[in-house]
C-alpha cells in the first residue's frame with residue numbers, strides 16, 4: 001500500500017459553470033494524507049469543505065485535477081469502478097449520523113459489509129468487535145432512536161469502519177454534539193484511527209479538536225494552505 005493514502009492534485013470545481021450563478025469553490029487544491037495520519041480541514045462556512053470531501057471520497061467528480069487512493073488514479077474511471085473503490089476504500093461520517101432508523105446498531109454495521117459480499121456471520125462478528133471498541137457492546141440491539149446523540153455518532157463511526165477502509169472522511173463529526181459528548185466521541189475517533197492505521201481527513205469548525213490532530217490544513221480562496 002502506498003503511504004499516501006489520499007492524494008489530491010490540482011482539484012478544481014465550479015458549480016453551475018457558464019451561468020451567472022457560477023461558483024468556483026475549489027481552484028487547484030493539492031493535499032496528501034498519509035496512512036496513520038489524521039488531518040483537520042478547517043475553513044469558513046461555504047468555503048468548500050464538503051465539496052472537497054465528496055470529491056476525495058469519489059461521491060462527486062472534480063472539473064479537473066486528480067484523485068489518487070492508495071496510489072491508484074481514480075480520475076476518469078467509470079461509475080461502477082468508482083462505486084466499488086468507494087465501498088472498499090472509504091468510510092464516511094457526517095454531522096448527523098444517517099443511521100437507518102429501522103435497523104439496530106449492529107445491523108447498521110452489518111449492512112455495508114454485505115454490500116461487499118462479506119458473509120453474514122463474519123459481518124456480525126465484526127460489528128460486535130467494533131461496537132465493543134467504542135464501549136457500546138450493550139447497545140448492539142438498540143435502534144438509533146433508543147441511543148443518545150453521542151452513542152449514535154459512535155455507531156456511525158463503527159459503520160464507517162465496517163469495511164476496514166484505508167481512508168476515513170468525516171464532515172463535522174461532532175458538530176451536533178454538546179462539548180462533553182463531542183470530546184468523548186472525538187477521543188473514540190482518534191483511537192480508532194490510531195488502532196487501524198488508516199488515513200483520516202476531518203472537516204471541523206472546532207479549533208480545539210483540530211489542534212489535537214496531527215496537522216491542520218485551511219481551505220482558503222479555493223486552495224489549501226498548511227496552518
Ligand SMILES: Nc1ncnc2c1ncn2[C@@H]1O[C@H](COP(=O)(O)OP(=O)(O)OP(=O)(O)O)[C@@H](O)[C@H]1O
Pocket residue numbers: 015016023025043044045046047048049050051052
Ligand atoms: N450543488 C450545488 N450547486 C451550486 N452551488 C453549490 C452546490 N453545492 C455547494 N454549492 C456552493 O458551493 C460552496 C461550498 O459549499 P460546501 O458545502 O462545500 O461548503 P462547506 O465549506 O462545507 O460549508 P459548511 O461549513 O457551511 O458546511 C457554497 O457557496 C455552496 O453554496
